[in-house]
Amino acid sequence: MSLELSPEVFVIFAALVEEAAGIHYRLEDRELLQGKLAARAVEAGFDSLLDYYYYLRYDPDSAEERQELIDSLVVNESYLFREQRQLRYIASEILAPAVDAGRTPRVWSAACAAGEEPLGLAMMLAERGILGRVELVASDISRRALARARRGELSRRALRDVAEPGLVTRWVERSDRGGIVRPSLLGHVDFRQVNLTDAEAVRRLGTFDVILCRNVLIYFSDELQRRVVQLLLERLEPEGTLWVGISESLMRLEPYVTCEERQGLLFYRAGVR
Ligand SMILES: C[S@@+](CC[C@H](N)C(=O)[O-])C[C@H]1O[C@@H](n2cnc3c(N)ncnc32)[C@H](O)[C@@H]1O
Numbered sequence: 030m031s032l033e034l035s036p037e038v039f040v041i042f043a044a045l046v047e048e049a050a051g052i053h054y055r056l057e058d059r060e061l062l063q064g065k066l067a068a069r070a071v072e073a074g075f076d077s078l079l080d081y082y083y084y085l086r087y088d089p090d091s092a093e094e095r096q097e098l099i100d101s102l103v104v105n106e107s108y109l110f111r112e113q114r115q116l117r118y119i120a121s122e123i124l125a126p127a128v129d130a131g132r133t134p135r136v137w138s139a140a141c142a143a144g145e146e147p148l149g150l151a152m153m154l155a156e157r158g159i160l161g162r163v164e165l166v167a168s169d170i171s172r173r174a175l176a177r178a179r180r181g182e183l184s185r186r187a188l189r190d191v192a193e194p195g196l197v198t199r200w201v202e203r204s205d206r207g208g209i210v211r212p213s214l215l216g217h218v219d220f221r222q223v224n225l226t227d228a229e230a231v232r233r234l235g236t237f238d239v240i241l242c243r244n245v246l247i248y249f250s251d252e253l254q255r256r257v258v259q260l261l262l263e264r265l266e267p268e269g270t271l272w273v274g275i276s277e278s279l280m281r282l283e284p285y286v287t288c289e290e291r292q293g294l295l296f297y298r299a300g301v302r
Contacts, residue, residue: 031077032070034063042066042082050099050170051226051257053250069101100173104248107142108187109149109197112243112275116146118294119239120153123270127238128162134238139225139261140245141167144178145187147218148210150241152196160217166234168223178220181210226253231260238266243274258282262299271297 034042039062043054046062054062063078070081073094085091085098110116119136127134138147147167154160169175185207191197201208223230225245240261246254258279261271271286273279279286279297287300 031079032063032067034059034066034078038079038082039063041086042078045082045086046098046102047250047253049095050102050224051249051253052102053248053253065102066098069098073097096172100171103171103174105142105169105171105174106186107145107244108189109145109152109183110190110192111146111149113149113190113192114292115241115243115272115275115294115296116150116153118292119241119272120150120157122291123239124154124163125157125159128159133162133164135164135166135235135266136239137234137237137241137264138165138167139223139240139242141169141174141178141220142171143174143182143184143187144210144215144218144220145183146241146243148183148200148214151214151217152200155200155214156196160214165218166221166237167218168221168234170222170224172222175220175222178218179215181212181215183207183210225257225260228260231264234264236264236266236269238269240264240269240271243272244277246273246277255282258286262286262297265299269298273297 036056039056039059043062046052046054066078066081070078073081075081075084085095124134136150141147144167147165151160151165154163167178183201188197188207200211200214202211223234225231242261246257249257265271280288284301286297288295288297
């Protein structure tokens with residue numbers, strides 16, 4: 030039984046994972062990756078990580094297991110009102126004025142986990158009476174997270190940091206495990222499975238006034254971050270804005286992106302092409 034991850038097998042596995050999902054593991058993350066791979070390999074009936082690797086790499090029937098592996102590697106941690114000052118600014122300063130001007134703005138939550146981010150924004154739009162006037166697309170690579178999103182399942186952790194409990198009471202049916210989002214809100218979000226490293230799939234989504242790509246680029250290598258950001262910028266309308274997490278920054282990518290600040294919040298637009 031060889032569920033050890035030698036440095037050599039680490040290198041080929043890390044390359045496979047990066048190709049499949051963009052997630053970049055450094056050699057110092059070897060133990061972390063080993064734990065996750067071993068658990069998945071055993072579940073799939075393998076007793077050697079090298080055999081598991083060959084199966085994933087070369088077996089034409091391995092697509093299902095690849096997806097299972099991706100689901101077990103991604104971190105779906107999120108909550109409804111995470112970094113909510115950004116969401117409030119987007120709702121009141123970008124989307125409400127666009128609706129007032131007679132447009133139907135489009136928003137893309139590009140790594141939506143189990144839907145917490147787009148659903149939090151949807152609640153803010155509903156509060157302003159403009160939910161039906163904004164198109165909300167939300168995507169993630171994780172099939173498991175998307176299945177929960179489509180069922181409207183929110184964990185207890187997803188419901189933390191709620192500044193206005195009335196909002197949640199209105200849209201979420203509380204349950205032992207957290208809550209279930211009411212269909213009248215859920216129906217406004219179009220959930221899709223999209224891998225951000227898949228340029229064609231990203232292009233098929235069309236163009237957007239606002240793209241949220243928060244707390245996911247950190248898992249990618251610098252080179253892939255650059256490519257994904259470029260792809261996202263191409264998907265912006267001329268006046269569109271790209272938002273990353275508050276602890277992330279795209280300033281190093283200037284002049285290809287330009288950074289703006291409003292009310293202490295940073296966001297990005299396409300710069301020099
Ligand atoms: C930490 S969560 C962030 C969720 C939310 N945007 C937020 O800020 O709370 C990261 C999400 O990125 C997704 N993800 C990781 N790699 C991805 C990829 N290549 N394409 C699309 N989504 C990806 C994961 O499945 C996970 O749901």
